[in-house]
Amino acid sequence: MKISTQEIIGFITTVFILSGCSKTSTTNPVTPVIYTVPAVYSKIYGATSITSDGTYITIKTTGTPDHKSVYYPIANTLYEAFSGTTFDSRTFVKNPNSIATQNFTFKIPLNPVVATNHASTPLGAMGVSLNGVPFFNQYAGPNQPLTNEVMSFDKYWGHPTATSQYHYHVEPLYLTTVKATKSSLLGFLLDGFPVYGPEENGAAVTGLDAYHGHTSVTADYPNGIYHYHITNTDPYINGNGYYGTPGTVTQ
Ligand SMILES: [Zn+2]
Ligand SMILES: [Zn+2]
Numbered sequence: 001m002k003i004s005t006q007e008i009i010g011f012i013t014t015v016f017i018l019s020g021c022s023k024t025s026t027t028n029p030v031t032p033v034i035y036t037v038p039a040v041y042s043k044i045y046g047a048t049s050i051t052s053d054g055t056y057i058t059i060k061t062t063g064t065p066d067h068k069s070v071y072y073p074i075a076n077t078l079y080e081a082f083s084g085t086t087f088d089s090r091t092f093v094k095n096p097n098s099i100a101t102q103n104f105t106f107k108i109p110l111n112p113v114v115a116t117n118h119a120s121t122p123l124g125a126m127g128v129s130l131n132g133v134p135f136f137n138q139y140a141g142p143n144q145p146l147t148n149e150v151m152s153f154d155k156y157w158g159h160p161t162a163t164s165q166y167h168y169h170v171e172p173l174y175l176t177t178v179k180a181t182k183s184s185l186l187g188f189l190l191d192g193f194p195v196y197g198p199e200e201n202g203a204a205v206t207g208l209d210a211y212h213g214h215t216s217v218t219a220d221y222p223n224g225i226y227h228y229h230i231t232n233t234d235p236y237i238n239g240n241g242y243y244g245t246p247g248t249v250t251q
Pocket of ligand 1: 167
């Protein structure tokens with residue numbers, strides 16, 4: 001006896017419908033695909049959620065630091081007065097802004113790849129750090145260096161915008177000295193490539209390319225990966241644009 005493909009499909013469909021309607025069946029015939037989030041992303045401890053659709057990792061954060069800052073409202077338990085010197089031994093000068101809760105959604109490639117044209121990083125969030133605070137680039141405004149902004153960095157080298165977005169342009173000192181180390185993974189840029197601290201194998205990193213990174217084995221990527229390093233000289237986190245193709249951020 002010959003059975004056509006259509007008959008087989010018809011038979012399977014019937015079985016599914018029957019089992020779906022059966023009072024004794026508890027199994028749904030259509031199983032949704034569940035994408036697991038690779039363990040490395042769980043290092044972003046400040047995220048409110050991290051999910052994967054198999055192509056992108058979606059990271060949601062409130063953008064508020066988990067450390068003390070002179071920029072929290074005085075009534076906040078994380079407020080702490082600050083004076084003296086800050087980044088680059090500059091005398092601290094507080095800016096008029098304060099920290100407020102944000103609503104960031106970072107969508108970054110699960111499998112980052114090098115781009116053929118390296119898109120410029122935007123003003124505003126260009127990546128996410130472990131505590132959920134965004135990374136900003138090396139400019140205070142369009143092509144304006146940070147020269148006059150660094151003096152407003154708080155004790156952990158972050159500060160808020162006029163729209164109350166707290167951010168790091170340079171090394172996030174709380175992460176490199178309290179929560180992790182100077183050679184640790186510190187976050188990801190929007191192109192999905194990881195960001196590390198200023199040291200590697202116990203010494204200050206050298207030999208970075210135009211995008212402020214290089215390819216090598218890291219503790220989190222034993223097979224090697226392109227990664228950025230944060231240093232204390234301009235451009236600090238990223239150089240001439242993203243190494244890879246960036247995802248998106250909504251805020
Ligand atoms: Zn800034
Ligand atoms: Zn490295």
